[in-house]
Amino acid sequence: MNQADTEIITAILTEGGYAPAEDEHSADMVLLNTCAVRANAVDRAGNVLSHLKGMKRRRKGLVVGLLGCVPQYEREQLFSDFPFVDFIVGPDNYRDLCGIVRSVRDGVRQQSRIDYDQQETYAGIEPVRASRISTFLPVMRGCNNHCAFCVVSVTRGRERSVAFDRVIAEVTGLEKAGYREVTLLGQNVNSWRDAGKELDFAGLLEGVSHAVPSMRIRFTTSHPKDISESLVRVIGERPNLCNHIHLPVQSGSSRMLDLMKRGHTREEYLDKIAMIRDLVPGAAITTDLIAGFCTETEEDHRQTLSLMEAVGYDTAFMFYYSVRPGTWAARNLPDDVPEAVKKARLQEIIELQTAMSRDLYQREIGKTVEVLAEAESKRSPSKLMGRTATNRAVVFDRKSFKPGDHVQVRITAATSATLSGEAVSPEVSKSAL
Ligand code: SF4
Structure with a gap:
C-alpha cells in the first residue's frame, strides 16, 4: 500500500510542478513515506531521519517531510x-x-496534516507508476477490524471502498495502456463493498476479470473471516484471476487467535484452507506469522508449527511480536515472552517455512509453467525474471523475450525462493491465461 501511495504522492507532486531528483544528494526536498506496522520499520525510519538531520545541517534550504503511517501514529x-x-x-x-x-x-515550519478523511480514496489521481508491466490499484483503504496487535485502524482509519464503476474504468485504462497484471489492494480487501450496486469483493473480482480478460488479476490482503465461498469459487472459475491467495493467520493456536481478536479459530481457518484446496486446485497459499505474541506458550508455538505443516504454505512473512503503543494488546496484555524466546521461536518458524518452500519448489522441477516476464534479472542481463500465476519467481534465459511477454518455461532448478528454467515456447500466449 505504501508503494501505491508513493505513486500517488509522485503524481500529486508532478502535477504541482516538481520532478524526481537523481538521488537524495541532488534533491531540494526529501520525503520519507513510512510504515508503522512493526517497531522495526519505525526504527528504520528513525535511522534515515538521523542521516537526513546531518544533510539538513550541511545543506541550507533542504526541505524534509515525513509521510505515511508513522506521522499519523506519532x-x-x-x-x-x-x-x-x-x-x-x-x-x-x-x-x-x-x-x-x-x-x-515561505518559512512556515513544523506543519502537520494528520486528519482522517473517511471519503478519501484518491480517486481521479493517475499514479506515476513504477512498472509498465505489473501495477497496484488500491480499491479500498482503512480497516474496521481491531486486531489486538495492529496499528492499521489507528494509522489508516475506517474502511472505504472505491466504487465498482471507478475500478472498472481504472483497470480498463491500465489494459489499454499495455499493463499485463494488476494487484487490487486493500488493508482488508475482502471487505470491499459497493452498497449502491449491492456488490461484494467476489462481484468486483468477477467484474474486473471480465472487463480486462488479457490481464492477470491479483489481490491482497485478505482476512480469513471474510474469505467467502463465492469469492473462492470465482477465483477457481475465472482464468485470469491468479490462483494465489495470501491469507494471514498470525498464529496456529485458537487461544492466541482469540487474544489477537482475529475473529476465527484454528479449525475455522483450516476449513477455509480446505475450501480453497477444493475449489482452486493447485492454488498457492501464503501467510503472515507472528512469533511470541503476549502470553504465548511453547504449546501455542507448536500449534503454529503444526498449522504451517497442515496448510503447506508457499511462503510466509514471519516476524516476532513487537508492542505497538495505542493498540488493544499494548493496553491490555502483558508483553511477557522474553525477546530471546521470541527470536528462537521465529527462527524455528523460518527454518520450517524455508524447508517447506524448498520442497514445494523442488517439486516444480520438470514441469512447464507460464511466466509473465517482468524485468531483467538482477543477477544477469542475459536473463529475465517473471512470476507464475501462483506468484512464484522464475528466472529464465532472455533469448528474444522481453518484459510483458507470457512465456512457457520448463523448470530445471529450484531454491526455496526462486525457480529457474528454460523457455520452451516463443509463443506469447494471452489465451493460456
Ligand atoms: S485485519 Fe489486518 S489491517 Fe485490519 S486490524 Fe487486523 S491485522 Fe490490521
Whole structure:
C-alpha cells in the first residue's frame, strides 16, 4: 500500500510542478513515506531521519517531510523527537502536499496534516507508476477490524471502498495502456463493498476479470473471516484471476487467535484452507506469522508449527511480536515472552517455512509453467525474471523475450525462493491465461 501511495504522492507532486531528483544528494526536498506496522520499520525510519538531520545541517534550504503511517501514529510528538523535520502528512492528506511545501519554503515550519478523511480514496489521481508491466490499484483503504496487535485502524482509519464503476474504468485504462497484471489492494480487501450496486469483493473480482480478460488479476490482503465461498469459487472459475491467495493467520493456536481478536479459530481457518484446496486446485497459499505474541506458550508455538505443516504454505512473512503503543494488546496484555524466546521461536518458524518452500519448489522441477516476464534479472542481463500465476519467481534465459511477454518455461532448478528454467515456447500466449 505504501508503494501505491508513493505513486500517488509522485503524481500529486508532478502535477504541482516538481520532478524526481537523481538521488537524495541532488534533491531540494526529501520525503520519507513510512510504515508503522512493526517497531522495526519505525526504527528504520528513525535511522534515515538521523542521516537526513546531518544533510539538513550541511545543506541550507533542504526541505524534509515525513509521510505515511508513522506521522499519523506519532503525531506532533515527532517534532519534539526530530525538530528539523519541516512537515508531517498522514495517509489521508496527500492532496495538501504542494500547498504545504510552498508554505514551508515561505518559512512556515513544523506543519502537520494528520486528519482522517473517511471519503478519501484518491480517486481521479493517475499514479506515476513504477512498472509498465505489473501495477497496484488500491480499491479500498482503512480497516474496521481491531486486531489486538495492529496499528492499521489507528494509522489508516475506517474502511472505504472505491466504487465498482471507478475500478472498472481504472483497470480498463491500465489494459489499454499495455499493463499485463494488476494487484487490487486493500488493508482488508475482502471487505470491499459497493452498497449502491449491492456488490461484494467476489462481484468486483468477477467484474474486473471480465472487463480486462488479457490481464492477470491479483489481490491482497485478505482476512480469513471474510474469505467467502463465492469469492473462492470465482477465483477457481475465472482464468485470469491468479490462483494465489495470501491469507494471514498470525498464529496456529485458537487461544492466541482469540487474544489477537482475529475473529476465527484454528479449525475455522483450516476449513477455509480446505475450501480453497477444493475449489482452486493447485492454488498457492501464503501467510503472515507472528512469533511470541503476549502470553504465548511453547504449546501455542507448536500449534503454529503444526498449522504451517497442515496448510503447506508457499511462503510466509514471519516476524516476532513487537508492542505497538495505542493498540488493544499494548493496553491490555502483558508483553511477557522474553525477546530471546521470541527470536528462537521465529527462527524455528523460518527454518520450517524455508524447508517447506524448498520442497514445494523442488517439486516444480520438470514441469512447464507460464511466466509473465517482468524485468531483467538482477543477477544477469542475459536473463529475465517473471512470476507464475501462483506468484512464484522464475528466472529464465532472455533469448528474444522481453518484459510483458507470457512465456512457457520448463523448470530445471529450484531454491526455496526462486525457480529457474528454460523457455520452451516463443509463443506469447494471452489465451493460456
Ligand atoms: S485485519 Fe489486518 S489491517 Fe485490519 S486490524 Fe487486523 S491485522 Fe490490521
